[in-house]
Amino acid sequence: ELKVEQNPLFLSMQEGKNYTIYCNYSTTSDRLYWYRQDPGKSLESLFVLLSNGAVKQEGRLMASLDTKARLSTLHITAAVHDLSATYFCAVKNTGTASKLTFGTGTRLQVTL
Amino acid sequence: GAGVSQTPSNKVTEKGKYVELRCDPISGHTALYWYRQSLGQGPEFLIYFQGTGAADDSGLPNDRFFAVRPEGSVSTLKIQRTERGDSAVYLCASSSTGGATEAFFGQGTRLTVV
Numbered sequence: 133e134l135k136v137e138q139n140p141l142f143l144s145m146q147e148g149k150n151y152t153i154y155c156n157y158s159t160t161s162d163r164l165y166w167y168r169q170d171p172g173k174s175l176e177s178l179f180v181l182l183s184n185g186a187v188k189q190e191g192r193l194m195a196s197l198d199t200k201a202r203l204s205t206l207h208i209t210a211a212v213h214d215l216s217a218t219y220f221c222a223v224k225n226t227g228t229a230s231k232l233t234f235g236t237g238t239r240l241q242v243t244l
Numbered sequence: 245g246a247g248v249s250q251t252p253s254n255k256v257t258e259k260g261k262y263v264e265l266r267c268d269p270i271s272g273h274t275a276l277y278w279y280r281q282s283l284g285q286g287p288e289f290l291i292y293f294q295g296t297g298a299a300d301d302s303g304l305p306n307d308r309f310f311a312v313r314p315e316g317s318v319s320t321l322k323i324q325r326t327e328r329g330d331s332a333v334y335l336c337a338s339s340s341t342g343g344a345t346e347a348f349f350g351q352g353t354r355l356t357v358v
Contacts, residue, residue: 136286172351174350174351175287177347177348222287230339232347233289234279234288
């Protein structure tokens, strides 16, 4: 059974600082997603990572995937308050068409 | 519509009652997914439709849960004999096809069973 773990579960950081969120998963997969969720809102797709060594960047967020280590990272550069949200990684279950297993989320709070 | 629409946004029901939750996907999207999100947790997969058929219903917790998508567009998640443990946010997502295609999520229906 695929398990997805994120850490930390909660992160409080000051504006301007850098930090990394980690996503580990237990079985082979060919696809990993990062989502953002604001309180009471939809999940917003941030990145889709399809292959080993994939790196994608959007603004202050950069995601990478190491399929051999079964690890993805979401790196935050020079955090700003607007990045405060909960971030989820989700891994596609191999052998299924589209079933995703989500991590428990990392709640990010960026303070002034 | 512009995005995935779910109704109602909130539903409070008594234990033992029947509820229906509706999802209106993005027009033209053939793939539709239902997930359930409990407080402080990540979403859990329930069921995936490709067109009208349920391609994967392995996440439905028991036979009280059922979902349909009769015309390949709108989907309804049906829960019979609701229990307090069913309280959660039920999320619907759609994508243009299955597989790697990006899925767009609705805002969810918050179900509270009292």
